[in-house]
Amino acid sequence: MNRWRLLILGLILILLTAGCRPASPPVTTNQEFTGSGTVPVLIGAIRASTNTPAAMANDELTAVMRQAKRKYGVQVQVISPADFLTLEEALKYFGENQAKGVLVAEPEAAALLPAIREHYPETRFEMLAAGETLPVKDLATGVYLAGSLAGHLVPQGNLTAIFPPDKPGLAALEPVLRAGILGSNSQAVLTIAAGGSENVTGDLFIAMHPAVPAKTPAQGIAVLTGPNPGTAGFWVVQNSSIAQGTIANQVEKMFQPETRQPNAGALAWEVYYADKREGQNRGAVVKKPLPPELAEKIEEIRQELQTGAINLPNF
Secondary structure: OHHHHHHHHHHHHHHHHHOOOOOOOOOOOOHHHHOOOOOOOEEEEEOOOOOOHHHHHHHHHHHHHHHHHHHHOOEEEEEOHHHOOOHHHHHHHHHHOOOOEEEEOOHHHHHOHHHHHHHOOOOEEEEOOOHHHOOHHHHHHHHHHHHHHHHHHOOOOEEEEEOOOOOHHHHHHHHHHHHHHHHOOOOOEEEEOOOHHHHOOOOEEEEEOOOOOOOOOOEEEEEEOOOOOOOOOEEEEEEHHHHHOOHHHHHHHOOOOOOOOOOOOHHHEEEEEEEEOOHHHOOOEEEEOOOHHHHHHHHHHHHHHHHOOOOOOOO
16 A cells, blocks of 8 residues: 555656756757858949950959958959850849849940840849940930031031041941031031041041040040040030949949939030130139030930930941
């Protein structure tokens, strides 16, 4: 009987003490393997093709992207079009990898970006805002304006056009320049300076940056795709959107809310006369507006370029 009492008491003690045992330790997991860790933000850049004018911005672009990696702690990928079979594949690479932003120095990418942006809305694709990388079609609007301005300044006479000898791709702009002259009802004869600025003749010349000659016996029009302080004494057709910021500023904008101004390409061109500043800031350029009647005509053409009422040859 005592044996049974001891057995029953033992069972009661076991049941009473069971609830006092410490709870099992929590199960820990390694975030690196569970996927709950933070994935670095990816930003990228596509360099311009080598042996092209746009390639002059490549080194600065690469250096700025490296700085962004250190500053923001992001993942950075800089590639060249030659790294892929096609330029479109290079653009898609960043879209497929959900990059936050991509800065593109290759001018030929401009035609591909509308479709790429639509297909990858989460990635911000931006063309590098440097004069050497302005898409040729956007440059064509400025060249047409320059031709129109030249035609109004020289209704009859001789004009000379200067294209940078190291940029053979700009030869496609010659028909655009001639169309601008003809559109102003000018009967001036246009000659291409085969040897560059050394062969400037006639009543007026039109020069593409950086082929603008320092000195010339004739008055001139300078087509600028970026800041150029040495244009005093010239009529100037300048793309004002290029001067909005440096490559570093464009990288900064990747981390800011995106704002777009659609169809601003043609309106980005401003036309003025570059005069010399006197006094304390002597030597600096002062932008003087065109004479009212001429300014009205140029503005009308600028608006027609914007709406597409003017068809540009080759574009």
